[in-house]
Amino acid sequence: DVKVTQSSRYLVKRTGEKVFLECVQDMDHENMFWYRQDPGLGLRLIYFSYDVKMKEKGDIPEGYSVSREKKERFSLILESASTNQTSMYLCASSLRDRGRLGYGYTFGSGTRLTVV
Amino acid sequence: TQLLEQSPQFLSIQEGENLTVYCNSSSVFSSLQWYRQEPGEGPVLLVTVVTGGEVKKLKRLTFQFGDARKDSSLHITAAQPGDTGLYLCGGTGAGSYQLTFGKGTKLSVIP
Numbered sequence: 091d092v093k094v095t096q097s098s099r100y101l102v103k104r105t106g107e108k109v110f111l112e113c114v115q116d117m118d119h120e121n122m123f124w125y126r127q128d129p130g131l132g133l134r135l136i137y138f139s140y141d142v143k144m145k146e147k148g149d150i151p152e153g154y155s156v157s158r159e160k161k162e163r164f165s166l167i168l169e170s171a172s173t174n175q176t177s178m179y180l181c182a183s184s185l186r187d188r189g190r191l192g193y194g195y196t197f198g199s200g201t202r203l204t205v206v
Numbered sequence: 207t208q209l210l211e212q213s214p215q216f217l218s219i220q221e222g223e224n225l226t227v228y229c230n231s232s233s234v235f236s237s238l239q240w241y242r243q244e245p246g247e248g249p250v251l252l253v254t255v256v257t258g259g260e261v262k263k264l265k266r267l268t269f270q271f272g273d274a275r276k277d278s279s280l281h282i283t284a285a286q287p288g289d290t291g292l293y294l295c296g297g298t299g300a301g302s303y304q305l306t307f308g309k310g311t312k313l314s315v316i317p
Contacts, residue, residue, distance in 0.1 A: 094248075121303050132309035133249075133294065140303050148304065180248050186303070194239055195296075195305060197248030 093117075096181050096198035103205050109168040111201050113181030120186040122164035123195070124148075124156065126177040133180065139164055140186060171205045178202050209233070210297055212308035220316050222284050227311040229295035230277045236298050238271055238278045239305065243292040252280075285315045 097112035115122065123138040125148075135148030137156040145156050153175060157165045164183075168175055179202075182195040211230045219225055229238070237256045241249035253262050255271035255278065262269045266289075268281040282289055292312050296305035 123304060125307075130309070133296075133307040135304055135306075138304050146303075182248070184303075194251035194254050195241075195249075197241075197250070199248050200246070 094181055094183055094196050094198040096179075096201050098201050099199065101201060101203045103168075103171050103203065105172060105205055107168075107171050107205075109171050109203070109205075111166040111168075111179055111181075111203070113164045113166070113198055114162055115164075115183040115196070116162065117183060117196065118161070119183035119196075120161075121184045122158065123182045123184075124154075124164065124166045125180045125182065126150070127180055127200075128177050136166065171203075173205050176203060176205045210295055210306055210308035212293075212295060212311050214311060215309065216312050216314075218314040218316065219285055221286060224281070224283050225285060225313070226279055226281045227293055227313070228277070228279050229297075229308055231297065232276065233297075233299065234275050236275075236300050236302070238275075238295060238297045240269055240278070240280055241294040241296065243294060243310075244290075249292075249294055282313075285313075287315045287317050289313060290315050 094115045124136045125133045139145045139158040155167045178200050180200045181198040184195045185193040213228045239254045240252045243249040253269045258273045258275045260271045266283045270279050292310045294310045296307040
C-alpha cells in the first residue's frame with residue numbers, strides 16, 4: 091500500500107527549540123509539500139519542492155525552512171519554535187502534472203505539534 | 207494566491223437526507239480536487255475534475271466542475287453516518303504545482 095509517512099503523530103516542544111518534522115514517501119513522486127492546518131484557517135502551504143534540492147516558498151514560509159536531499163524525503167524545520175507554531179502539520183506528495191491531468195495528493199496522517 | 211470559498215462551513219443532517227456543498231472562486235483552475243478528512247488523519251482524495259462541465263460519480267457522491275472552471279459542487283445522496291467528516295476542495299492554477307484549499311465543510315450525519 092503506497093503511503094506518506096510522517097515521523098511523529100504528536101510532539102511537544104519548548105519555545106526556542108529547533109524542531110525537525112520528517113516526511114517520507116514511497117511512491118517515487120516528484121512533488122512534496124508541507125501544510126499546516128488550523129481551525130478556521132484551513133490548510134495553508136508552508137513550502138513545497140518539485141525536485142531534489144529544489145524548494146519554493148508557499149503562502150506562510152516565515153519561521154520555517156525545508157530540506158530535500160533525497161527524492162523520497164522532505165523535512166520541515168522550525169528554526170526556533172514559538173507558541174504560534176502550535177498546529178497540525180501535514181505532508182503530502184504528488185506526481186508532477188505535465189498534462190493538466192490533475193494528479194491528486196497523497197497526505198500523511200499529520201503531526202500535531204504543541205509548543206509550550 | 208487564488209482563493210477558494212467553500213459553503214456551507216458546517217452542515218448537520220439526518221441519515222438519508224441529500225446535501226450539496228459548494229466550492230467557488232473568481233479564478234480559473236486547471237484542475238479541482240475534492241478530499242475528505244476524518245479527525246486525526248490526513249485528507250484522502252475523492253475525485254479530480256479537469257474539464258469544464260465535467261460530472262463524476264462515486265457511488266452516492268456526484269461531483270461537478272463548472273463550465274468556466276471557477277467553481278465545483280459535491281452532492282451526496284442519502285447521506286450515511288460514514289459520510290461524516292471535513293470535505294475540502296483544492297484547485298491548481300495554470301502551470302502551478304501546488305493546490306490552494308478552501309477552508310472546508312464540516313459534515314455531520316446523525317443516525
